[in-house]
Amino acid sequence: MHAAPLDKYSSLIVADKDPGCSPPTNSIRVTYLGVNGFQFENGGHALLVDPYFTRIGLWAAALNERIESNPNRVTEGLRYVRPDIDAILVTHAHFDHLLDGPEIMRRTHAQLLAGPTAIRLVESFGISPGKCDAVKPGSARKIGPFKIRVFPAQHDRLFGKIPFSGKSASSKPMKASDWGVGEPLAFLIEAAGKRIYIDSGGMPGAPPTAEHVDLAILGVALPDSRKRFAEAIRQLQPRYILPSHQDDMFAPMNRGFVFGKMTNFPALLRETRKENLPGDLILLDYFKPWTLP
Numbered sequence: 001m002h003a004a005p006l007d008k009y010s011s012l013i014v015a016d017k018d019p020g021c022s023p024p025t026n027s028i029r030v031t032y033l034g035v036n037g038f039q040f041e042n043g044g045h046a047l048l049v050d051p052y053f054t055r056i057g058l059w060a061a062a063l064n065e066r067i068e069s070n071p072n073r074v075t076e077g078l079r080y081v082r083p084d085i086d087a088i089l090v091t092h093a094h095f096d097h098l099l100d101g102p103e104i105m106r107r108t109h110a111q112l113l114a115g116p117t118a119i120r121l122v123e124s125f126g127i128s129p130g131k132c133d134a135v136k137p138g139s140a141r142k143i144g145p146f147k148i149r150v151f152p153a154q155h156d157r158l159f160g161k162i163p164f165s166g167k168s169a170s171s172k173p174m175k176a177s178d179w180g181v182g183e184p185l186a187f188l189i190e191a192a193g194k195r196i197y198i199d200s201g202g203m204p205g206a207p208p209t210a211e212h213v214d215l216a217i218l219g220v221a222l223p224d225s226r227k228r229f230a231e232a233i234r235q236l237q238p239r240y241i242l243p244s245h246q247d248d249m250f251a252p253m254n255r256g257f258v259f260g261k262m263t264n265f266p267a268l269l270r271e272t273r274k275e276n277l278p279g280d281l282i283l284l285d286y287f288k289p290w291t292l293p
């Protein structure tokens, strides 16, 4: 048995007392799906961001072997989200954000909001262009009760380089490197007077400083992201701070939340406290919904 590493930080974990109750109409309910995946619900509507359940193993990714979405793991993950999803938002086209996109679109009838590279990759799986909406920084959309605004983002670097930064093949992607980064985006999602900012790393490109942000979800997968974490928080001034993409994305989900080897949550926590940053640092466990207070 593995010790559940999140237990160490139980005072930071937030969750609804009654996870079975219906989603609120006066707030947004947030469910963490692992890696950078989230469900946001308001009333009878839901958005997903970067849903990824397949969990390709480290060696398949590192050796650039043939990879594909695992239907059984997608079925398992989708047990925790609504059967109908209004839209899937994708921050960039890497496999750990988009590999399961086509399969989840088919099953949930969701449309896709993403950059042009992500859309081209998804369409290569036979998804109808009518289901795909290409957005760019500055784009705004209204989907159900959700107002979505798109901001530029940067992908963090690993050993000085953006991973899989090459252009994707125009045909169907086969290997991890075929899922090229594309155009990194951040989203500001608003419903019921609550605002959530979500990115997958990098600095906020055009932070909505004049507006309050209730929850900032910032990707901290790579050491690079820790350098800009404090500054991003100062720009966004959120009420709650949720570091994301810090679990081990190569471990199967049924192991539960295990911190990734390149993340350093203790350092992030120390810095947040030392810099006296605004907002409460929180953690979410897999599939345990939390309604924004």
Ligand SMILES: [Zn+2]
Binding pocket: 092, 094, 155
């Ligand atoms: Zn990435």
